[in-house]
Amino acid sequence: MKPIQHASVPPLAREESADGHVKNAGGRQKAHRAVASYFCRENAGPNGHECLTQCALARRLAALKGVDYAGLHPPGEAHDGSMYMVPSDTLSAADAARLGVTCEHDLFGGVVPHFFASTKVITHDLPQPGKSPAPAQWSSRFPAAVRAAVLPGFTVFSIEDALHAGELLLRDGPVRLKKPSGIGGLGQSVAGDAQELRAQLQAIDPARLAQEGLVLEHNLVEVDTCSVGQVVIAGMVATYCGTQRLTRSNRGQEVYGGSSLLVARGGFDALLSLPLEPHMHTAIEQSRIYHAAALAAFPGMFVSRSNYDIAQGRDAGGIFHSGVLEQSWRIGGASGAEIAALEAFAADPGLRAVRASTTEVYGKSPDLPRDALVYFQGEDEKIGHITKYSRIAHADT
CATH class of the missing domain: 3.30.470 (D-amino Acid Aminotransferase; Chain A, domain 1)
Incomplete structure (x- = not known):
C-alpha cells in the first residue's frame, strides 16, 4: 500500500477564537425573530420522514438561538430576512435573495451561484477540456484545484463524452456511474466492461444529461x-x-x-x-x-x-x-x-x-x-x- 500523502491546506475564509466562537465571518449576524424550515422540493409531502425530520431539527436550532420556531415557510414566498432559514437543499443565489438570506448567519446550509455547483458534477475535469460540452457557468478552476483530493474520475454532459470517459477509466478496472444529486448511495451503478457501460448509458435521457451531468469514477472495494x-x-x-x-x-x-x-x-x-x-x-x-x-x-x-x-x-x-x-x-x-x-x-x-x-x-x-x-x-x-x-x-x- 502506498503511504498516504498529506497535502498542504489553504486557510479558510473564517477565523475562530480559541473558544470556538466566530471572530471574523462572512457577514454580520442578525437578531432573527424566529427559525423557519424551508422545503425546496415541491413534490415532497409535508408528512414525509425527510420533512418531519428536518422540522424537528430546526426546532432544536431555534432553541439554540433562543428564538421561536415558526414552522414551514411557504414554498416560493419571499421573505424580508428576519427569520433564520433551514432549507432542505443548498440554495441558489436567486432563491437566497428572495428569502432574505445574505450571509452564513442567515441559514443552516449554504448558498451557491448556480444549481449545479451544489452537486457532484463540480468535482471532476471534463474528459476533453475545451471540446467537451458543459454549462455556460462551468468552472474548470475547481476540479483543477481539488484533483489531488478526489478519486480518479470525470464529469460529462453528453453520451459521447460518457463513453469516452468510461473507456479511459475501464483500463484500470470497473467504473462507478453517479447521478449528480443522488443521496446516500442512491442513483449509482457499476459497469465492469464496455458492454455494461453502453447498456447503462442507454437508459439515460440525453437531454437530462446535458442539463444535469453525470460523474464517472474508479470503483473502489x-x-x-x-x-x-x-x-x-x-x-x-x-x-x-x-x-x-x-x-x-x-x-x-x-x-x-x-x-x-x-x-x-x-x-x-x-x-x-x-x-x-x-x-x-x-x-x-x-x-x-x-x-x-x-x-x-x-x-x-x-x-x-x-x-x-x-x-x-x-x-x-x-x-x-x-x-x-x-x-x-x-x-x-x-x-x-x-x-x-x-x-x-x-x-x-x-x-x-x-x-x-x-x-x-x-x-x-x-x-x-x-x-x-x-x-x-x-x-x-x-x-x-x-x-x-x-x-x-x-x-x-
Missing part, C-alpha cells in the same frame, strides 16, 4: 466512508470527523444507517489537535482543500453547514485511494449528531470535544438505547417505518 464537516450557528463553531455505517431498509436494501462523529469546539485546527488516526488526518485535509477551493471558485458562495464524504479503499489493481466523493451544504443525515454536539457545547462552555452519533433504524418497535434522543419515529408512505435518533457522550481527549 473494501471501502470505508469518512465524514468531515463544520457547522456555525449562534456564534459557535463545531468541526468534526467520523465514519458512516450502513443498514438494511424495509426492502432489504443497504442504505445509510447513521454516522459516528468526534466533534471539536472550534475550527479545523481544534479538530486536528485531538488524537486522530493517520487516515482521518488525510480525510480532514482533503476536505479542507475541497472546501477552500469551492469558496474560491464560486463567487458569492457561503456556507454555515458543510459536510464532505471521503471514500478510502482500493481499486481493482489493489492501489489505495482516498478522496472526497461529494459535498453537502445543507441539513443532512449527520445533522442530528451535529446539533446534539452544539447543544452540549452550549450547556458546558468548558467542553472541548464530544462524541456524537446519529442512527437510522427500519422496522416497527426497535430496541432503543436509554439515552437516545429521538427526532423522528413513524411510518413513511414511501419507505415504511423508520426511527431516527442521536446520542451524545464525552470524548476521551
Whole structure:
C-alpha cells in the first residue's frame, strides 16, 4: 500500500477564537425573530420522514438561538430576512435573495451561484477540456484545484463524452456511474466492461444529461466512508470527523444507517489537535482543500453547514485511494449528531470535544438505547417505518 500523502491546506475564509466562537465571518449576524424550515422540493409531502425530520431539527436550532420556531415557510414566498432559514437543499443565489438570506448567519446550509455547483458534477475535469460540452457557468478552476483530493474520475454532459470517459477509466478496472444529486448511495451503478457501460448509458435521457451531468469514477472495494464537516450557528463553531455505517431498509436494501462523529469546539485546527488516526488526518485535509477551493471558485458562495464524504479503499489493481466523493451544504443525515454536539457545547462552555452519533433504524418497535434522543419515529408512505435518533457522550481527549 502506498503511504498516504498529506497535502498542504489553504486557510479558510473564517477565523475562530480559541473558544470556538466566530471572530471574523462572512457577514454580520442578525437578531432573527424566529427559525423557519424551508422545503425546496415541491413534490415532497409535508408528512414525509425527510420533512418531519428536518422540522424537528430546526426546532432544536431555534432553541439554540433562543428564538421561536415558526414552522414551514411557504414554498416560493419571499421573505424580508428576519427569520433564520433551514432549507432542505443548498440554495441558489436567486432563491437566497428572495428569502432574505445574505450571509452564513442567515441559514443552516449554504448558498451557491448556480444549481449545479451544489452537486457532484463540480468535482471532476471534463474528459476533453475545451471540446467537451458543459454549462455556460462551468468552472474548470475547481476540479483543477481539488484533483489531488478526489478519486480518479470525470464529469460529462453528453453520451459521447460518457463513453469516452468510461473507456479511459475501464483500463484500470470497473467504473462507478453517479447521478449528480443522488443521496446516500442512491442513483449509482457499476459497469465492469464496455458492454455494461453502453447498456447503462442507454437508459439515460440525453437531454437530462446535458442539463444535469453525470460523474464517472474508479470503483473502489473494501471501502470505508469518512465524514468531515463544520457547522456555525449562534456564534459557535463545531468541526468534526467520523465514519458512516450502513443498514438494511424495509426492502432489504443497504442504505445509510447513521454516522459516528468526534466533534471539536472550534475550527479545523481544534479538530486536528485531538488524537486522530493517520487516515482521518488525510480525510480532514482533503476536505479542507475541497472546501477552500469551492469558496474560491464560486463567487458569492457561503456556507454555515458543510459536510464532505471521503471514500478510502482500493481499486481493482489493489492501489489505495482516498478522496472526497461529494459535498453537502445543507441539513443532512449527520445533522442530528451535529446539533446534539452544539447543544452540549452550549450547556458546558468548558467542553472541548464530544462524541456524537446519529442512527437510522427500519422496522416497527426497535430496541432503543436509554439515552437516545429521538427526532423522528413513524411510518413513511414511501419507505415504511423508520426511527431516527442521536446520542451524545464525552470524548476521551
